[in-house]
Amino acid sequence: MKAQDVMTAAVVSVPADMPVNKIAALLLDKHISAVPVVNEYGVPVGMVSEGDLVGREDAEDRETRREWWLAALAEGELVHPDLEAMVRIPNRKARDVMSTPLVTVTAETDIRDVARLLSQHRIKRVPVVRNGQLIGIVSRADLLRSLAREEMRPGG
Numbered sequence: 001m002k003a004q005d006v007m008t009a010a011v012v013s014v015p016a017d018m019p020v021n022k023i024a025a026l027l028l029d030k031h032i033s034a035v036p037v038v039n040e041y042g043v044p045v046g047m048v049s050e051g052d053l054v055g056r057e058d059a060e061d062r063e064t065r066r067e068w069w070l071a072a073l074a075e076g077e078l079v080h081p082d083l084e085a086m087v088r089i090p091n092r093k094a095r096d097v098m099s100t101p102l103v104t105v106t107a108e109t110d111i112r113d114v115a116r117l118l119s120q121h122r123i124k125r126v127p128v129v130r131n132g133q134l135i136g137i138v139s140r141a142d143l144l145r146s147l148a149r150e151e152m153r154p155g156g
Helices: 020-030 059-075 081-086 111-121 140-152
Strands: 034-038 044-049 125-130 133-139
Touching (some): 034 133, 044 125, 133 140
16 A cells, blocks of 8 residues: 555645644644644645644643643633743744654655654654645554554455
């Protein structure tokens, strides 16, 4: 199987100049945990995840706080000083907080190679590009769905 067989084609992306509070609102609204950042030509240049918006220490506690801190950041409300110390400055833009360099794959990349890249780079998703343009994204969940479909097939 290839990346194109398992990717999510309806990718939500953001421009590099989008404010982080707008990104937080978008993540909440779309029920996603990250978005690719694209330049003016639609070329992916980085990735902004929840972890880029909030400090990465204490992952379990961060998951517990996810909904309320995202909502507070998205609405521009004042937040508790402890959280404010952890959250990056709200007037920052995607370009200021995005993770780079960006790892990408092509539509023809074998999903085993996609899985290796995710593991090797310790990332949860990888944009799929064709001629440099963003055409999809493959996440760990996409790979799991693919595996589950294979298991459900006769002889799988």
